[in-house]
Amino acid sequence: MEFRYLGNSGLKVSEISYGNWVTHGSQVEADAAQACVRAALDAGITTFDTADVYANTKAETILGDALQGERRESLEIFTKVYFPTGPKGHNDTGLSRKHILESIxxxxxxxxxxxxxxxQAHRYDYETPLEETMQAFADVVRQGKALYIGVSxxxxxxxxxxxxxxxxxxVPLVxxxxxxxxxxRVIEAEVVPxxxxxxxxxxxxxPIAQGVLTGKYKPGAELPAGSRATDPSGGADFIKRLLTDDVLTRVQAxxxxxxxxxxxxxxxxxxxxLQNDNVATAITGGSRPEQVTDNAAAAGKKLSAESLAAIDEALGDAVVSDAGLTADTSPKTRLV
Incomplete structure (x- = not known):
């Protein structure tokens, strides 16, 4: 495993991190999730990413259980706040001071x-003054409940x-x-600079486009049983836009x-x-330990200029690069 600094800070994170969006508490049972976390640790991954909204708080619980017994100082644990959680009442969402301080x-x-x-602020909250949000995050840091802050x-x-x-x-926004x-690649034109x-x-x-870039989804073929594309708890919704014959054919190349x-x-x-030097870490997941181990082996790999050019040629106009799409990711009103 190799490590990179997170923003303009002294904090180092593992180039490959392990995240439990979609999987823990929904697609993957607790024992399998713990096996995946163990595989991540064995591969040298020290950075773990989750969020309170994942499986409506269950994912955080499973990750907390899986990391018990590990030296806390040797880990970097990330989580997020914004989306509705719990009973999803009128203050159970967003980036108000009340929701942030209760959620942490x-x-x-x-x-x-x-x-x-x-x-991390999981999305931008158009219904809360940014000054209120940032003051609440600053208070979380000063209370010692978070070391750094981020956004998404x-x-x-x-x-x-x-x-x-x-x-x-x-306060360190990193x-x-x-x-x-x-x-x-929508971040390349504006967000990265x-x-x-x-x-x-x-x-x-x-980074693997919900598994599409593994090549396991073949054009014109049945979806693999047990894959993200067949997950009824939400995973299928995120991947369906990529499951076109054109995209899948290009991926095979x-x-x-x-x-x-x-x-x-x-x-x-x-x-x-990871060839982009503004990327500190790539969050990978997995429903099986061997997937976690395979992903982690990408750390430190330098791709040749010829390979980078060949990737661009193979994917062609299947690449999405409209910088304006970032603005569409944050709901204009709260989701309750």
């Missing part, structure tokens, strides 16, 4: 830790405004968590490129995101 306490209790290394899927204007307040409040993969300027790293999710680099297709996809 719930997350710490479920994760069985006194603090998280990174506390924020636009460049939102990042600049948050950074200005973070400097004023003297990261943004966007979707990023060979097939989805702005983040470099502000000292913010990307903590990227879906990546196989010889991976072979030439001595990598599996999943490793090629994860390694590709």
């Amino acid at each position: 306490n719930g997350s710490l209790r479920r994760l069985q830790t006194d603090y998280v290394d990174l506390y 899927e924020w636009t460049t204007d939102q990042l600049r405004a948050a950074h200005e307040l973070a400097v004023e409040l003297k 990261s943004n968590q966007p979707q990023y993969s060979m097939l989805y 702005t983040s470099r300027e502000l000292g913010i790293s990307q903590v990227v999710f879906s 990546l196989a010889p490129i991976a072979d030439g680099e001595g990598l599996s297709m999943a490793q090629l996809a994860v390694a590709w995101t």
Whole structure:
């Protein structure tokens, strides 16, 4: 495993991190989830990402259980706040002071830790003044409940405004968590250059495009049983837009490129995101330990210029790169 600094901070994180979105508490049973966390630890992964909304708080509980007995100082634990949780009442969502201060306490209790290394705003909240949100995050840091703060899927204007307040409040805003993969590159034109300027790293999710970049989904073929695409608890909704014959045919053309680099297709996809020096860590998941181990082996892999060019040629116009799509990820009104 190799390590990178998170933003303009002294905190190092593992290049490959383990996240439990969709899987823990829904797609994967607790014993299988614990086996995946153990595989991550065995592979040298020290950074773990979750959120209170995943499986409506169950994912945090499962991760907390799985990490018990590990030296806390040797781990970097990330979680997030914004989406509706619990009974989903009128204050059980968003980035109000009330919801943030109550949510961090719930997350710490479920994760069985006194603090998280990174506390992230899961989306931008258009219904709460940004000053209120940032002051609440600053208080969480000063109370010792989080060491650093981050955001997820924020636009460049939102990042600049948050950074200005973070400097004023003297709290470390160090990261943004966007979707990023060979097939989805919307952050490259605007978010990445702005983040470099502000000292913010990307903590990227879906580097394998929900499993599509592994090549296991074949054009015209039946969906593999037990795969993300057949998950009725939500996983299928996130992947269906990628399951077109055009995209899947182009993905199959990546196989010889991976072979030439001595990598599996999943490793090629994860390694590709890490060629971007603004990416601090790529969040990978897995429903089986062997998937976790395979993904982790992408750490430290440097792809040749020829391979990078061949990837672009193979995927062609299947790549999504519209910078304006980031603005569409945060709901304009709260989801309750």
